[in-house]
Amino acid sequence: MYVAVKGGERAIQNAHRLLAHERRGDRDVPELSLAQIAEQLSLGIDRVMTEGSLYDRELAALAIKQARGDLIEAIFLVRAFRATLPRFGATEPVDTGAMQVRRRISSTFKDIPGGQILGPTFDYTHRLLDPQLADGFVPEQPATSEATQAATPRVTDILGRDGLIESSPAADADAPVGDLTREPLSFPAHRDLRLQNLARADEGFLLALGYSSQRGYGRNHPFAGEIRFGEVEVEFFAEDAGFAVPLGSIALTECQMVNQFKGSATEAPCFTRGYGLAFGQSERKTMSMALVDRSLRARELGDEVIAPAQDEEFVMSHSDNVQATGFVEHLKLPHYVDFQSELGLLRKLRQEFAEANEAPDMQEAAE
Amino acid sequence: MTTVAEVPAGFADKVLSAQSTFRSVMDAMARPGSVQRITVPVGTPDEMMSGTAAIALTLFDHDTPIWLDAAMSAAPVIAKWLKFHTSAPVVADSSIASFALAGDPRNLPPLDRFAFGSNEYPDRSATLILQAESLTQGPAFEMKGPGVDGTAVLQAMLQPRDLFLRLTINEALFPRGIDVVLVHDNSIVAIPRTTRLVASGA
Amino acid sequence: MNAPAYNFAYLDEQTKRMIRRAILKAIAIPGYQVPFASREMPMPYGWGTGGVQVTAAILGPQDVLKVIDQGSDDTTNAISIRKFFGKTAGVATTTSTADATVIQTRHRIPEAPLHAGQVLVYQVPIPEPLRFLEPRETETRRMHALGEYGLMHVKLYEDIARFGHIATSYAYPVKVNARYVMDPSPTPKFDNPKMDKCPALQLFGAGREKRIYAIPPHTHVVSLDFEDHPFTRYRFDAPCALCGAGNSYLDEIVTDDKGGRMFVCSDTDYCEARQMAGHRGSESAAPHEESAHG
Numbered sequence: 001m002y003v004a005v006k007g008g009e010r011a012i013q014n015a016h017r018l019l020a021h022e023r024r025g026d027r028d029v030p031e032l033s034l035a036q037i038a039e040q041l042s043l044g045i046d047r048v049m050t051e052g053s054l055y056d057r058e059l060a061a062l063a064i065k066q067a068r069g070d071l072i073e074a075i076f077l078v079r080a081f082r083a084t085l086p087r088f089g090a091t092e093p094v095d096t097g098a099m100q101v102r103r104r105i106s107s108t109f110k111d112i113p114g115g116q117i118l119g120p121t122f123d124y125t126h127r128l129l130d131p132q133l134a135d136g137f138v139p140e141q142p143a144t145s146e147a148t149q150a151a152t153p154r155v156t157d158i159l160g161r162d163g164l165i166e167s168s169p170a171a172d173a174d175a176p177v178g179d180l181t182r183e184p185l186s187f188p189a190h191r192d193l194r195l196q197n198l199a200r201a202d203e204g205f206l207l208a209l210g211y212s213s214q215r216g217y218g219r220n221h222p223f224a225g226e227i228r229f230g231e232v233e234v235e236f237f238a239e240d241a242g243f244a245v246p247l248g249s250i251a252l253t254e255c256q257m258v259n260q261f262k263g264s265a266t267e268a269p270c271f272t273r274g275y276g277l278a279f280g281q282s283e284r285k286t287m288s289m290a291l292v293d294r295s296l297r298a299r300e301l302g303d304e305v306i307a308p309a310q311d312e313e314f315v316m317s318h319s320d321n322v323q324a325t326g327f328v329e330h331l332k333l334p335h336y337v338d339f340q341s342e343l344g345l346l347r348k349l350r351q352e353f354a355e356a357n358e359a360p361d362m363q364e365a366a367e
Numbered sequence: 368m369t370t371v372a373e374v375p376a377g378f379a380d381k382v383l384s385a386q387s388t389f390r391s392v393m394d395a396m397a398r399p400g401s402v403q404r405i406t407v408p409v410g411t412p413d414e415m416m417s418g419t420a421a422i423a424l425t426l427f428d429h430d431t432p433i434w435l436d437a438a439m440s441a442a443p444v445i446a447k448w449l450k451f452h453t454s455a456p457v458v459a460d461s462s463i464a465s466f467a468l469a470g471d472p473r474n475l476p477p478l479d480r481f482a483f484g485s486n487e488y489p490d491r492s493a494t495l496i497l498q499a500e501s502l503t504q505g506p507a508f509e510m511k512g513p514g515v516d517g518t519a520v521l522q523a524m525l526q527p528r529d530l531f532l533r534l535t536i537n538e539a540l541f542p543r544g545i546d547v548v549l550v551h552d553n554s555i556v557a558i559p560r561t562t563r564l565v566a567s568g569a
Numbered sequence: 570m571n572a573p574a575y576n577f578a579y580l581d582e583q584t585k586r587m588i589r590r591a592i593l594k595a596i597a598i599p600g601y602q603v604p605f606a607s608r609e610m611p612m613p614y615g616w617g618t619g620g621v622q623v624t625a626a627i628l629g630p631q632d633v634l635k636v637i638d639q640g641s642d643d644t645t646n647a648i649s650i651r652k653f654f655g656k657t658a659g660v661a662t663t664t665s666t667a668d669a670t671v672i673q674t675r676h677r678i679p680e681a682p683l684h685a686g687q688v689l690v691y692q693v694p695i696p697e698p699l700r701f702l703e704p705r706e707t708e709t710r711r712m713h714a715l716g717e718y719g720l721m722h723v724k725l726y727e728d729i730a731r732f733g734h735i736a737t738s739y740a741y742p743v744k745v746n747a748r749y750v751m752d753p754s755p756t757p758k759f760d761n762p763k764m765d766k767c768p769a770l771q772l773f774g775a776g777r778e779k780r781i782y783a784i785p786p787h788t789h790v791v792s793l794d795f796e797d798h799p800f801t802r803y804r805f806d807a808p809c810a811l812c813g814a815g816n817s818y819l820d821e822i823v824t825d826d827k828g829g830r831m832f833v834c835s836d837t838d839y840c841e842a843r844q845m846a847g848h849r850g851s852e853s854a855a856p857h858e859e860s861a862h863g
Contacts, residue, residue, distance in 0.1 A: 008648045076613070083584075083609040084575060184604035184779045186488075187707050313705055323777050326614030330694070333616060333646050336820050337639045337676045337835055341738035341757040343821065344803055349732055382577045386629040389589045393627065396596045397770045397785045426593075428586050465590075486714035490594035490603045513599045513746050514785035516768070542714075542748065546597045559597035561746065561785075 023068050037061040046251075046280025047071055051321065052078030053181070053200050055250050055279055072202075076322045083181070090177040092235040092244050096254045096277075097154050101230040103281070106155045108223050108258055114152030119229065120281070155226040156256045156273065165258060165271040187313050194296055194316065198289045199277060201319035207284060209309040210291030218307030220294050221260035222274065229253040229281050253278050255286035259294050261301060272301055374444075376410030377452040378424050384409070388425040395548065395557035400510050400519030402502050405553045414442035416498050418550040419468060427453035431465035434458055434481075434493075438470030464493055472497040472526040478533050478545050489542035492560075500524035502551040512562040521556055523549065531564040538563065578625040578658040584608055588626035588781070592772060595783035600745030601713070602696050602780040610776065617650055618776030620673050620692035627688060627772075628654065628671060633661045635669035640677035640818065640835035647675070664838050676739075678760040680817045680839040683769035685786060691754045693775035696782065698742040698752040718750050721793065729798050738803065744791045745784055759803045759818045764790040809834045812843035813850040 024031070038045055038061040048060040052075045060078060067073035103119025106112050159165040169191075178192040185193065198206065213220060232252055235244040255276035263269030274294025276286030295309035308314055318324060378384035384407040395403040411420035427433060433455045439445050446457050458464055461480045469475050475497070484492035505524035508531060511517070527533070530547075537544040537560040544560030576582065584606075591605040610618040628634065634654055638647035642664040650673060651662050663669050666679040675692040683689060695701075699709040702720050712718065721742060728736040735741075741758035745751045753761060754773060764771065764784060771784040784790060794800040808815040810831045817839060819832040831852060834840035 330615030338739040345738040513788040
């Protein structure tokens with residue numbers, strides 16, 4: 001006698017109960033607070049906010065906690081929440097030139113107006129596990145000095161004054177702000193949509209693509225013109241008031257890559273740009289993004305399109321980790337029906353094969 | 368200046384009324400020639416039929432440019448009402464409109480003034496919403512196509528009188544084309560681009 | 570912190586309007602894939618987000634919803650989606666094909682004939698039938714624009730040259746209203762004939778790939794084939810072991826590790842209704858009980 005499989009509903013409930021239990025872990029260990037996550041796992045927060053496309057440290061902390069530290073799952077939680085939020089419009093473009101800089105480095109000039117500012121960085125730390133950190137370590141207070149009022153102009157603007165780098169396209173105040181979360185993407189895509197796609201893209205995917213371009217798969221000779229991290233003001237043009245009102249400030253990392261360009265019959269040689277921007281302190285992300293942005297400009301700049309990083313449709317269609325993880329993981333869903341179709345077909349093909357061959361047993365043994 | 372109080376109310380229950388109206392429009396589009404009714408109450412300007420108003424509230428927003436014919440434009444309350452309830456931009460250029468509303472379709476411009484979409488994106492085409500004198504009485508139009516089991520017969524007083532003749536352009540253009548929704552009071556009939564006239568009589 | 574608060578059927582009204590407009594164009598251009606700005610849903614891409622968005626955009630309080638996965642109302646993902654709409658839209662749900670006004674499905678078309686007034690919503694993973702022959706959207710879009718489907722015929726003919734027949738058993742391409750080649754979603758080709766001149770409206774939603782397409786009622790849907798190699802529907806050798814049906818699609822159940830197999834209807838509602846009506850197969854079924862095991 002056969003009893004058909006039933007009981008999915010209770011199984012799901014129980015699985016979710018078990019998940020909640022595992023999430024909490026050993027109940028004798030104090031529970032993580034959102035503030036602890038936001039303060040002490042802040043780079044994870046930055047990644048979740050960037051790829052989740054939502055600037056909210058507390059929600060990002062909640063998502064990381066709920067996702068048991070799985071950042072892609074946390075990004076998914078934030079994205080699904082974001083999709084339900086009402087939209088009031090687009091802010092004014094942020095002015096990263098006016099950033100309250102916490103870190104700012106250039107690898108193209110030894111010294112620059114405003115100076116090189118190392119800031120909080122893993123760079124030059126020796127990657128030795130530090131047993132002190134295991135418990136109760138109280139770090140020294142950071143060194144301080146008077147804040148300087150010196151401006152920190154962008155390195156690319158300095159190059160731009162001499163025409164050594166292509167000019168950045170001027171913002172068209174009347175042009176609608178592209179948004180691939182509101183309009184279905186079509187190819188070829190404009191750079192604004194490409195940059196939005198890259199900003200939301202999986203850091204690991206961009207890292208690998210950027211790296212591949214450095215290794216010769218569509219090489220574009222990059223220099224890190226500047227990487228800066230700090231706070232910028234966000235303003236929103238209020239139609240009722242007739243002027244832009246400040247909404248507050250957000251932490252951003254910006255990377256401007258300076259890339260080689262040979263020039264053409266009609267254009268003098270000059271450097272070209274690759275651009276990266278992300279929430280919080282996200283240097284690996286913005287550097288990778290800038291490399292890939294430049295690679296995706298291949299057609300526009302007359303580079304031969306030969307490598308994956310230069311292939312807009314390939315990059316943009318596979319960069320989103322929420323989409324990618326959904327489709328990869330959907331293979332866990334039942335496929336009995338299509339598998340049954342394949343089984344039936346395979347059995348038929350094998351039968352036909354056996355009938356067509358005189359010694360089917362020999363044939364099977366050889367497989 | 369019109370105050371908010373002077374603008375007719377629109378849907379009482381935005382969410383459920385839009386859902387109900389959409390199902391009527393979807394059924395109409397899925398069954399060309401069939402008369403569907405919009406059953407939800409809608410506060411509408413006097414110069415506009417309630418079915419037209421319900422469709423507007425259901426489908427229009429700031430992403431859908433709207434073109435109004437002379438009859439609709441003649442009553443400024445209509446543009447005001449549309450702007451207030453839907454935020455849809457009213458445009459003078461019919462070729463960029465997602466929807467065109469004709470209160471008096473006798474003077475409907477030639478169909479090629481509206482967007483047909485492209486062969487790559489035939490969905491980027493206009494939907495015409497034409498108010499009709501009657502969707503139950505008048506000459507009989509027998510039609511066939513996807514959504515129709517055999518043939519369907521519509522009795523209607525339509526303007527322009529040669530509407531179906533004009534719509535034969537859909538056959539040559541396909542997959543590009545124009546989709547039409549006819550409205551009389553709270554009754555609607557859809558004629559999507561795949562529908563073909565078989566015969567018409569008195 | 571912003572406390573989440575959700576609308577009827579989850580989606581906000583602006584999103585519903587956008588999806589509704591796409592559905593209307595999809596119906597007007599049968600088989601053509603309308604791009605739409607698919608939203609991030611609270612379930613993963615690939616798990617039915619396209620179908621869920623289409624269902625959310627059409628569903629009303631009067632509807633009776635049925636959700637199936639692999640033909641069954643009781644698979645975990647079907648339960649999860651049914652609960653989602655029970656919770657966010659408060660609609661009545663059913664497992665009965667006949668009683669449902671909206672049926673969301675993954676990988677099957679119910680065995681019981683659908684009737685006018687019903688809407689069948691398919692979950693679609695890869696909506697582009699030409700995708701595995703040509704990965705580029707820009708290229709496949711051009712092929713559809715020109716109605717240039719030679720590549721698909723070449724692929725099918727290569728099967729014939731190699732195997733003697735077309736070796737596609739599911740997601741078998743169809744031509745809709747003699748114009749667009751369309752992917753029926755990964756339904757077994759056994760189900761393809763049910764799409765032809767179906768009295769119900771068929772809507773297809775692909776969330777990750779951001780496409781909606783449709784087959785209006787009573788529309789010609791033809792499985793691609795060749796005159797000398799006509800389309801054939803897969804047939805099972807034995808009837809359902811539970812209800813004895815001889816013309817339904819069957820799941821293969823592995824009963825032991827010594828080669829034991831039995832075949833039962835994949836459409837559980839169809840099978841149970843037949844058993845209720847007294848039909849019996851070679852194995853009599855015990856009453857169904859909920860198991861507490863996960």
